[in-house]
Each structure stands twice: as C-alpha cells, then as structure tokens.
Amino acid sequence: MIPSIEWVNNKVKMIDQTILPRELKFLEFDNYRDVATSIKVMNIRGAPAIGVAAAMGMALATIEYKELPKEPFLKKMEEAAEVIRKTRPTASNLFWAVDRIWKIISKYPDNPSNISELVIEEAKLMAQEDINVNKNIGKNGAALLDDGDVVLTHCNAGSLATVQYGTALAPVRAAIEGGKKISVIADETRPRLQGARLTAYELQYDKIPVKVISDTSSGLIMRLGKINKVIVGTDRVTSDAVFNKIGTYLVALAAKDNNIPFYVAAPTSTLSLQETVDDVTIEQRDSKEVSCVLNEVQIVPDGVDCLNYAFDITPFRLVTGVITEDGVFSHDELLKKYK
Ligand code: MRU
Numbered sequence: 099m100i101p102s103i104e105w106v107n108n109k110v111k112m113i114d115q116t117i118l119p120r121e122l123k124f125l126e127f128d129n130y131r132d133v134a135t136s137i138k139v140m141n142i143r144g145a146p147a148i149g150v151a152a153a154m155g156m157a158l159a160t161i162e163y164k165e166l167p168k169e170p171f172l173k174k175m176e177e178a179a180e181v182i183r184k185t186r187p188t189a190s191n192l193f194w195a196v197d198r199i200w201k202i203i204s205k206y207p208d209n210p211s212n213i214s215e216l217v218i219e220e221a222k223l224m225a226q227e228d229i230n231v232n233k234n235i236g237k238n239g240a241a242l243l244d245d246g247d248v249v250l251t252h253c254n255a256g257s258l259a260t261v262q263y264g265t266a267l268a269p270v271r272a273a274i275e276g277g278k279k280i281s282v283i284a285d286e287t288r289p290r291l292q293g294a295r296l297t298a299y300e301l302q303y304d305k306i307p308v309k310v311i312s313d314t315s316s317g318l319i320m321r322l323g324k325i326n327k328v329i330v331g332t333d334r335v336t337s338d339a340v341f342n343k344i345g346t347y348l349v350a351l352a353a354k355d356n357n358i359p360f361y362v363a364a365p366t367s368t369l370s371l372q373e374t375v376d377d378v379t380i381e382q383r384d385s386k387e388v389s390c391v392l393n394e395v396q397i398v399p400d401g402v403d404c405l406n407y408a409f410d411i412t413p414f415r416l417v418t419g420v421i422t423e424d425g426v427f428s429h430d431e432l433l434k435k436y437k
Contacts, residue, residue, distance in 0.1 A: 144259020255331020
C-alpha cells in the first residue's frame with residue numbers, strides 16, 4: 099500500500115479513508131485545525147496513523163506561529179495541542195505524539211523559527227519510525243504463523259491504520275514475504291466497517307488473499323476450524339487490558355472458547371502500562387453511525403437512540419501474547435519489560 103499519511107511541501111497529505119473502497123482520493127491540509135478535524139471525522143484513523151497526524155498537525159502549527167515572540171508562540175502552540183488532544187480520547191498514540199513534539203518545543207523556547215524546523219523533522223522522523231516499528235512487529239509476529247494459516251482480524255490495523263505496513267497485518271505481510279502461504283478473514287467491523295472497507299481494500303491492493311465475514315460470524319468460523327490464529331491491533335494497552343475496536347472482546351472470548359491463539363500487535367507507542375482500565379475514556383461517537391449505515395441507509399426507526407461505543411476492553415486472561423517491535427510477550431513479560 100502507499101503511505102496513508104505524508105509530509106509533502108509543508109503540507110500534510112493523507113488518504114481519505116472515509117470514501118474507500120469506492121475511491122482512492124488524497125486530502126492535503128496546511129493548518130492544524132483541518133488536521134484535527136480529519137482525525138475526528140476519521141479521514142485518517144488507526145492509533146499509529148492518528149499519532150503521526152497529530153505530530154504533523156503540531157508541525158503545521160509551528161509554521162503558522164513561528165514569527166511570533168516566544169510567549170505568544172507558546173500560548174498558540176498550547177492551544178493547538180489542546181485542539182489536537184481533544185479529537186479522539188482512546189488511542190494512546192495521539193497523546194504520546196503531542197507529548198513527544200512538546201518535548202522539542204520546551205527544549206528550545208527562545209527561537210520559534212528554529213523550533214519549527216526541529217518539530218517538522220521530528221514529525222517526519224516519527225512517520226519513518228512507524229514504518230520501521232511495524233516491520234519489526236511483522237518479523238516478530240511472522241514467526242508465530244505457520245505455512246497455510248488463516249488469520250482472523252478485526253477492524254483495520256493494517257497499512258491504512260499506520261503510515262505503512264500495519265501492526266496486526268504486519269505478521270501476515272512478513273510471513274508471506276518469507277514464503278509462507280497465509281490468508282486473512284476480516285470481520286466487517288460495524289458500524290464504520292473498517293474491516294470490510296479498509297482491510298479488504300489494502301489486502302486486495304497487495305494481492306493478499308482475504309475474505310470478509312459479518313461480525314456475527316466469527317464464533318462459528320472458529321468452531322468450523324476455518325481459522326488458526328487471531329491477530330488484532332490496539333489503541334491502548336493498560337496494565338490489565340487491551341483496548342481495541344468495539345467487538346474485539348467478543349472475538350477474544352470466542353477464540354478462548356475454541357482454543358485459538360489470540361495475539362495483539364502493539365507498537366510500544368501504544369503501551370500505557372502505568373494506567374488501568376479505570377483511567378481510560380472509551381470514545382462514544384454519534385449514534386447515527388449505528389442507525390444509518392455509512393450515513394446513507396437508515397436502518398433504525400426514527401426516534402430510537404443507539405449506543406455507539408467505539409472501543410471495548412479485552413482482559414489479559416484472553417490474550418495469548420502481545421507482539422511489539424521488540425518481541426512477543428506474555429502479560430507478565432510485558433509488564434516486566436515495559437512498566
Ligand atoms: O476507530 P478506528 O478506526 O481508529 O479504530 C482502529 C482500531 O481499533 C485499530 O485496531 C487500532 O487503532 C490499531 S491500528 C494499528
């Protein structure tokens with residue numbers, strides 16, 4: 099797949115993921131407010147891609163304000179950081195990215211013009227690092243896959259959810275690059291259909307065999323022996339659980355009941371092991387996303403409200419292992435290495 103987000107000529111260029119698979123269209127933004135909106139409305143989505151978008155949004159803000167004296171510059175940058183932080187509450191990477199950019203800003207408080215160059219370089223570096231991290235997740239995860247495996251995944255934690263290559267789909271890509279025959283079954287992932295629209299799109303684009311199932315099918319598919327492993331991505335890993343797209347918990351329960359390994363692919367930028375589940379805000383989105391399929395076909399009677407939690411919580415007892423850029427870890431090992 100082509101990169102989902104890039105820094106091009108002092109603009110942020112991204113794939114508009116809301117209209118895939120119908121159209122592959124690019125958006126370009128030259129100010130942080132538009133980047134913040136693009137995160138909110140999910141032109142760009144997926145925890146690592148959101149992180150890089152946040153960093154690039156901060157970089158655009160430095161360009162906008164670099165002629166200001168130090169104090170007003172810092173004030174404007176704080177405002178920009180706040181707008182970006184408020185876009186989506188669950189993915190760790192968003193906060194991780196703004197904090198990382200803020201470290202650069204606070205190190206060089208006397209020359210905003212110089213800071214702008216440094217922040218742009220840092221944002222570009224974060225994009226490149228994302229690809230490297232994903233490739234290592236791929237290498238570590240590929241070792242878990244056997245020739246002929248069928249991997250179930252939920253939502254989209256692929257190239258589109260990152261800068262490139264993906265997290266949960268990285269082991270699939272790496273195993274195939276290493277000569278194994280691997281195919282994917284993608285849950286459609288109501289209500290935004292990231293599995294049906296995005297995972298299917300990017301795998302087909304890269305000629306990796308993929309089938310889509312309705313979310314309600316995964317339990318039966320496991321029972322019928324049609325998949326060998328589950329790999330999902332994550333938006334935040336706390337000391338006691340994994341937060342990922344709504345529906346992940348049910349997949350993990352079904353996997354446990356069917357003795358199928360359930361792996362979580364997590365770059366270390368997604369780890370938030372000083373927190374527990376009680377510290378995390380689960381994003382609730384507009385109920386219309388549930389009542390009206392892709393904002394086009396209303397399927398719920400007028401006047402009936404819907405609940406639309408965007409993420410759920412999978413406790414570690416259901417997780418076989420966490421694949422990071424450093425290796426594959428059990429719950430205990432993960433805490434020991436990173437907490
Ligand atoms: O609401 P989304 O589409 O941003 O949710 C994405 C997911 O839940 C992904 O699994 C997660 O961000 C990991 S992406 C590598």
